[in-house]
Amino acid sequence: MKYLTLLLLLAGNLTLADTPVPFGLFVQLSEVTENHSQEAPPDLSTRADLAAAEVVLREREEALGPYHPSLAALMVEVAAIASASGDLSLAAEFYDRALHNARVNNGLYGDQQLPILRGLIALYLESGDREALEERAAYQFRLLGSGLPPFEAGELKAALEFFDVSLDVLMDVEWGPRGRELLQFHDRFDKMTAAVCQDPSVSSEWCQPFTFRLAGFYYVLEFKLEVLVDDQRFERTFSDPEWSSLEREPRLEALQRRLMSKGEDLFEQLLSVAPDQHDALSALADWRWFYRQKTRAMALYEQACQLQPDRFETPGALPEYPAIERLVLPDSGLPVHQVALSVTDRGVAKDVVVTAANAPNDDRAGAKLKRLLRDTAFRPALRDCVEPVALSPFAMEVVLTQ
DSSP: OHHHHHHHHHHHHHHHHHSOOOTTTSEEEGGGGOOGGGSSOOOTHHHHHHHHHHHHHHHHHHHHOTTOTTHHHHHHHHHHHHHHTTOHHHHHHHHHHHHHHHHHHHOTTOTTHHHHHHHHHHHHHHHTOHHHHHHHHHHHHHHTTTTOSSOOHHHHHHHHHHHHHHHHHHTTSOSGGGHHHHHHHHHHHHHHHHHHHHOTTTHHHHHHHHHHHHHHHHHHHHHHOOOOTTOHHHHHHHHSTTOBOTTSOBOHHHHHHTHHHHHHHHHHHHHHHSTTOHHHHHHHHHHHHHTTOHHHHHHHHHHHHHHOGGGGGSOEESOTTTTOOOSSOSOTTOOEEEEEEEEOTTSOEEEEEEEESSSOOOHHHHHHHHHHHHTSOEEOEEETTTEEEOEEEEEEEEEEOO
């Protein structure tokens, strides 16, 4: 029995090792790292403006009382000046005070909180405070209805933002101890995606962004979650059509084992809303190519190529649809690496050569980048939208995010 268990574990590790690395999880195209908040340095005159604005606020508080409803707008003004001056901590303090004022005067679910929350979310995106960003995005999501129908544009935007923030946080942490949190995250957005795509009043505009967000989670889930194949409870779960454990909750291992079909169902649902649409066709093709279902993927790539032939002149690192992008990079000054490689007609990267474009050479980073790109599945280039062809050399500019 002991030898059998060891054999199963080895088989499970081999399966995990064969899983391609989703492009975007550790390697990004260089253009997505631009930090627009750093394009213009703070105007030094805003320091004087900030001091003057704080004086005006204190005088108003003394005259009107600390919770007067007119003070929220002034607090937001002071927060904006503090942010422009580069004092992000002080800006967050004044936004929080404005939010508290709005809740006191308009209730816990008052719409007056929304512009204040937008300011806070923008601030935490700029500062890179992931924990605070996730907290405020979740609060905005709850404030706008928690993803329950009837759907409105503001609610749907807030849901997508909350999803992006949460997944960005999850990319940087170990998933082992987070089973319940991950299942709740999946179940919430799985149900909401289905509801949005089945609602004719919103599906044409919103089905694709929700589908692509959930699919991005599936790509990351496939790579990051280790399956314990010798767990007998898993075998019982796998045989249950509801994937239920003794606690009647879906288990991540069962979800991962059925991920291929779950992803296909997800993209086919999108194609039912947007038939013969390039991005939807490419998304399902990417999913099948990622899982090495080459023949089925090629039939879809050929259809997508007829719609946008220029895109298929060069290979693409998968997934292209949806693109997995980091919301907050750990370091805005990450070096850009120039990469030259060959991509075979089967989508395999070979002869990877890495140079650093704007930073001293780092042999360890270069070796890691080579390894990651060799483990990345590439969609091949197509000749006449039919024949997959090898391409060499193929140039990319990328950054290593971890």
